[in-house]
Amino acid sequence: MPLIEVRDLSRVYDLDSGRVTALGGVSLDIEAGELVAVMGPSGSGKSTFMNLVGCLDRPTGGHYRLDGAAVETLSGDGLAELRNRKLGFVFQQFNLLPRVDACANVELPMVYAGLDGKTRRERALNALARVGLAERAHHRPMQLSGGQQQRVAIARALVNQPRLLLADEPTGALDSRTALEILALFQDLNREGVTVVLVTHDAEVARHARRVVRFRDGHVIADIRQEPADARAALAVHDSAAPMPEAAE
Amino acid sequence: MSLIEAIRSALSAIGANALRSALTMLGIIIGVAAVIAMVAIGSGARERVDSQIKSLGANLAIIQAGNVTQGGVRLGAGASSTLTDEDARAVAAEVEDVVASASVITTRAQAVYAGTNWSTTITATDLDFFAAREWGLAEGRLFEPEELRRGEIVAIIGQTVAKNLFGDSDPLGQMFRIRNVPFKVIGVMAGKGQSALGQDQDDVIFVPLDTGRRRIVGRNYARDRSVQTIMVKFASEAAINPGIEQTRALLRQRHRLMEDQEDDFIVRNLTEIANTATAAASTLSWLLAAVAGVSLLVGGIGIMNIMLVSVTERTREIGLRLAVGARQRDVLSQFLIEATTLATIGGAVGIALGIGAATAIARFAGWPFVISPQTILIAVGVSGLIGVFFGFYPARQAARLDPIEALRRE
Ligand SMILES: Nc1ncnc2c1ncn2[C@@H]1O[C@H](COP(=O)(O)OP(=O)(O)OP(=O)(O)O)[C@@H](O)[C@H]1O
Ligand SMILES: [Mg+2]
Numbered sequence: 001m002p003l004i005e006v007r008d009l010s011r012v013y014d015l016d017s018g019r020v021t022a023l024g025g026v027s028l029d030i031e032a033g034e035l036v037a038v039m040g041p042s043g044s045g046k047s048t049f050m051n052l053v054g055c056l057d058r059p060t061g062g063h064y065r066l067d068g069a070a071v072e073t074l075s076g077d078g079l080a081e082l083r084n085r086k087l088g089f090v091f092q093q094f095n096l097l098p099r100v101d102a103c104a105n106v107e108l109p110m111v112y113a114g115l116d117g118k119t120r121r122e123r124a125l126n127a128l129a130r131v132g133l134a135e136r137a138h139h140r141p142m143q144l145s146g147g148q149q150q151r152v153a154i155a156r157a158l159v160n161q162p163r164l165l166l167a168d169e170p171t172g173a174l175d176s177r178t179a180l181e182i183l184a185l186f187q188d189l190n191r192e193g194v195t196v197v198l199v200t201h202d203a204e205v206a207r208h209a210r211r212v213v214r215f216r217d218g219h220v221i222a223d224i225r226q227e228p229a230d231a232r233a234a235l236a237v238h239d240s241a242a243p244m245p246e247a248a249e
Numbered sequence: 250m251s252l253i254e255a256i257r258s259a260l261s262a263i264g265a266n267a268l269r270s271a272l273t274m275l276g277i278i279i280g281v282a283a284v285i286a287m288v289a290i291g292s293g294a295r296e297r298v299d300s301q302i303k304s305l306g307a308n309l310a311i312i313q314a315g316n317v318t319q320g321g322v323r324l325g326a327g328a329s330s331t332l333t334d335e336d337a338r339a340v341a342a343e344v345e346d347v348v349a350s351a352s353v354i355t356t357r358a359q360a361v362y363a364g365t366n367w368s369t370t371i372t373a374t375d376l377d378f379f380a381a382r383e384w385g386l387a388e389g390r391l392f393e394p395e396e397l398r399r400g401e402i403v404a405i406i407g408q409t410v411a412k413n414l415f416g417d418s419d420p421l422g423q424m425f426r427i428r429n430v431p432f433k434v435i436g437v438m439a440g441k442g443q444s445a446l447g448q449d450q451d452d453v454i455f456v457p458l459d460t461g462r463r464r465i466v467g468r469n470y471a472r473d474r475s476v477q478t479i480m481v482k483f484a485s486e487a488a489i490n491p492g493i494e495q496t497r498a499l500l501r502q503r504h505r506l507m508e509d510q511e512d513d514f515i516v517r518n519l520t521e522i523a524n525t526a527t528a529a530a531s532t533l534s535w536l537l538a539a540v541a542g543v544s545l546l547v548g549g550i551g552i553m554n555i556m557l558v559s560v561t562e563r564t565r566e567i568g569l570r571l572a573v574g575a576r577q578r579d580v581l582s583q584f585l586i587e588a589t590t591l592a593t594i595g596g597a598v599g600i601a602l603g604i605g606a607a608t609a610i611a612r613f614a615g616w617p618f619v620i621s622p623q624t625i626l627i628a629v630g631v632s633g634l635i636g637v638f639f640g641f642y643p644a645r646q647a648a649r650l651d652p653i654e655a656l657r658r659e
Contacts, residue, residue, distance in 0.1 A: 056572060056652045077576045084574020095569045095656065099265055112574040117254065156573070 001068055002029035003163060003195055004053060009062035010218075011048050022048040024218035025062065030197065032163065035190040035228070037206040038199045040215030046199045047168055049215065053197065054087055054166045055079045067163055084112050088157025090167035090198075094149040096141040102128060102152045103137040109160045127155035131185060147178035154185060158194070165189065167198040171205055177238055183208045184231035252586075259587040262559070263594070270591060273555040276548025277595030277635065278602060280541050281628050285603025285620070287537035290610060293618035294531065302520055304441060304450070306382040308348075308486050309519040310493050312340075312479040312500070331513040333474040334375075334458060336500060340481055341377070344495045346488035351377035352476040354461050360454060362414045362425035369410050370453045371427065373461020381482040389421050389436030392457050400459030405436035407451035430464045432456065489518050533610075545631070548595065549639035556588050556643035567647050568655025581648035588640020589633050596632025600625055 011023040023045045030036055038046050051057040052064065055071055064071045067086060074082065083089075088109075096105045106124035115123075128137050131151040141149050150170060157165055167186070171179035179202075187208060190196050198209070206212050207229045214222035263270045314332040334352035341350035354373040359366055372378075375397055379385075389405065396403055404425075411420050420434045432454075441450040456465065458476070483492045493516050504513055560567070567580055575583075604620055611618040 051653050054572075056656075080571070080574050080576040083572060089572050091656070095565060095572075097566060097569070099261060108570070109573040111254075112570075112576070112579060117251075160574075 003032040003034075003067055004028070004030040004197075005063075005065040006053070007063040009049075009052060009059050009064055011045075011052060011057065012060045021218050023052070023059075026218075026220055027062075028213065028220060028223070030195065032195050033190070033193060034211055035186065035196045035209050036198070036211045036213060037209035038197060038213050038215065039201070039203075039206050040221075042201075044215040045218040046215050048218075050166055050168050050197070050199055053164075054089060055082050080112075084109055085160060086163045088154075088160070088162040088165045090150070090153050090157050090165065090170045092169040092172040094141070094146075094153045094173075096149055096152060096156075098141055101138045101140050102133060102144065102155075105141070105152055106156045106159050108156060113160055123159055124155070127159040128152070130158070131155045145178075146174050147181055150174060150178075150182055151185065154182070154189075158189065163195060165194050165196045167196065169199050169201065171200065171202065176204070177235070179205060180231050180235050180238060184235060187228075187231050255583065255586045256590055259583075259590040262587055263591055266559075269555065273551045274548070274591060274595030274598065276544050276546075276551045277592050277632050278548075278599040280544030280546075280548050281596045281599025281632055282603035282606055283537045283541035283544060284628055284631070285600055285624060286606040286610060287534045287541060288624045289603070289607035289618040289620045290537070290616055291531065291534040292621070292624075293607075293611060293616050294534075296619055297617050301444075304444070305519060306384070306482060307520065308483040308489055309381060310481045310483065310489055310496070311517050311519055312336075312481065312496065313515045313517070314475070314477060315513070315515060331504060332476050332479055332500075334476050335474055336503060337375075337377075337476065337479040339499060339503060340479065340496055343499055344481075344492055346484040346492055347481055348484050349377035349380040349480075349482040351375055351381050351480045352458050353378060353478045353480055354458065354466060354476050355478075356461075356466055358427050358465055360410065360414055360425055360427050362423065365414055365416075367410060367413045369407075371456060371461060371465055372453055373456050373458045373465065375458050377482075378455075378480065381480045384441060385439050387437045387439045389434070391436060397457045397459070400457055400463055402430055402432050402460055402464065403435045403457065404432040405438060405455040406434055407438050407453040407455075408440040409449055409452040410454055411437050427454070427456075428465055486520060489520060493518060545635060548592075549635045552588055552592055552636060553639040553643060555591075556584060556640050557646065559587070560584065560643050560647040563647075564650065564655045564658040567650050568652050568658070571650070571652035572656060577648040580650075581644045584644035584647045585637060585640050588644065589636035592632045592636030592640075593629060596629050599632070600628050603628070 006026055006028045008025045008027055009023060010021070010025050013020040013022060026045075026049060038049065040046050048057070052059050053066075055066070055074075059072070066082065069082070071079070071082070096102075097108070103121065103124045106127050107120040110120040110123060125134065125137055128134055131154050133148060133151055133155065136144060136148060136152075141152070144152065150173075154165075154170075165186070170186075171182055174182065183205060186196050186198065198205075200206055207226075208231050209226075210228045211223070211225050213220055312332060337350045337352040341347050351374050356371050357368065358371045359368050361367075376391060376394075379391060386405070387408070391405065392403065395401075404427075406414070406420060414420070414425060415423060420437060423434050424431050425434070426432070438451065438453075438455075444450050481492070481496065483489045497512065497516055500514055501512065506513065570580060570583075607618045607620065610616065
């Protein structure tokens with residue numbers, strides 16, 4: 001049974017100015033343990049697809065099963081629980097709460113899972129250590145670099161041990177080296193068993209996925225498998241080519 | 250999330266915009282302060298009336314001689330001596346629910362004891378007086394019926410007189426003089442304190458009615474049976490007004506007044522007079538109530554406004570919370586708790602301000618004030634409810650946000 005089972009999924013917006021078909025009947029399976037890159041031109045429906053898969057939006061047609069559960073039949077609270085337990089989101093703009101520190105940001109999903117403060121704190125610090133930010137646990141987002149902020153966001157996405165990590169242009173706001181770091185993190189997590197779906201415009205980023213799905217005008221136009229590039233190796237090459245990375249960028 | 254955590258995070262959200270939050274609370278602060286001051290002053294005034302009535306004696310009416318019109322000129326109360334102690338006895342015998350009916354003649358005179366002078370009020374009266382005023386002895390005894398009948402020269406003195414005339418020595422059995430008549434002290438009254446008008450009620454000497462008439466006031470009274478006032482005590486507050494009507498009818502009949510003639514006496518309900526003394530305090534209370542109502546409404550709307558602003562500002566935060574698994578009711582309760590916390594802090598500051606204001610007004614106007622724990626609890630409760638009521642609409646707006654649109658919002 002695939003983790004994601006999408007059949008003829010569509011999303012149509014009824015606007016005053018007419019109907020907009022953001023997604024026009026997409027069928028796709030993603031197995032547990034895959035690392036998939038979603039590509040396509042702007043407006044091709046990538047984000048729409050991600051939002052439906054992420055249970056943030058409801059389709060106007062078709063069917064979607066997540067881990068065997070028919071998502072269309074779920075109530076609002078049911079979707080919230082699914083997002084909380086099975087899904088982790090990483091956004092282009094990080095979306096961290098500015099007023100609280102990294103640790104409290106990572107705790108947020110566990111607050112809604114109903115965990116007590118002590119357990120939350122423990123797990124949040126573990127998750128931060130896993131993304132290499134143990135010492136920055138008590139820094140506020142403002143006091144962190146973009147890459148660090150994105151790693152806090154990834155720690156937050158991971159902390160409830162989700163089946164699926166959804167990342168919509170996670171490297172869009174980062175420089176190329178930091179993007180490689182984030183990709184290396186995704187590859188590590190994927191090796192540990194987390195299914196990752198990431199949207200990107202950047203072919204260089206997509207090279208690190210084993211599977212690439214291309215969208216155009218709300219349809220899947222290509223679905224290819226490839227041998228992924230290793231982000232850690234690329235990082236090593238990057239650093240040897242530019243001995244002083246800070247100065248080089 | 251536990252309630253305490255929720256309140257803590259609400260506090261940090263409020264603190265993030267401290268000035269704005271403080272300004273928003275102003276309406277609630279003023280409203281609650283006005284409520285507290287109102288209740289404190291209102292109940293203080295009530296308490297003062299109660300204690301006045303208690304010190305005066307409950308359910309009293311007073312009949313004064315006078316109010317006679319002569320040739321179109323109205324003479325004031327006490328202008329003529331139309332009341333007699335026989336009237337007092339008739340009232341006691343014939344009017345319903347009369348507990349006591351005391352004849353009273355009052356004058357001022359100098360009391361002299363071993364070279365010490367003390368100018369004081371002399372009240373010539375009978376035993377009903379002490380029953381009417383519910384006033385007991387500190388030591389000694391009241392007049393014997395025989396002493397009253399024969400007009401003996403005995404006296405019962407108030408605490409102030411005892412202190413000023415006899416100092417530390419025991420006044421019982423001592424002789425002192427009023428207008429050269431030697432009186433023997435047979436009793437000392439218990440202390441009564443100040444009257445409603447601030448008079449020292451303990452600065453008094455009581456003598457038997459006839460003794461006062463003949464020996465102190467002088468011939469005028471000695472010839473006839475007249476008294477200045479009759480103090481009537483009724484069995485209950487409800488009995489006062491019907492009793493007063495009966496008394497008027499009885500006295501008109503006894504004084505042989507024609508249909509077209511006015512009363513030659515005035516009857517006053519003392520309990521009523523004490524009650525009207527609170528009118529000023531209660532007017533102020535109503536004024537404060539109006540201020541409180543308007544401020545609380547304005548304060549509530551202010552909270553609603555600032556919460557709507559806050560929801561708009563934090564739309565992305567709300568989107569994020571929904572994305573990581575917050576249910577609608579989680580977002581709703583987050584913003585409701587924030588509004589309620591805001592209002593309750595305002596309420597707490599308002600309580601402090603209200604107590605301060607009540608203290609100031611009380612000191613300035615000479616009113617006592619009473620602040621009960623219930624008042625404070627109610628004030629806190631009311632401000633919390635305002636938070637819930639006016640916070641509900643913004644909180645529902647927040648909870649109903651679409652997660653995608655919220656996340657996309659700048
Ligand atoms: N809320 C909406 N109302 C109306 N139309 C929408 C809405 N959201 C998306 N669309 C439309 O749906 C289509 C797909 O949008 P989507 O955001 O999925 O594109 P995308 O592939 O993510 O583009 P980009 O690479 O620029 O992020 C676009 O034509 C867009 O205008
Ligand atoms: Mg997009």
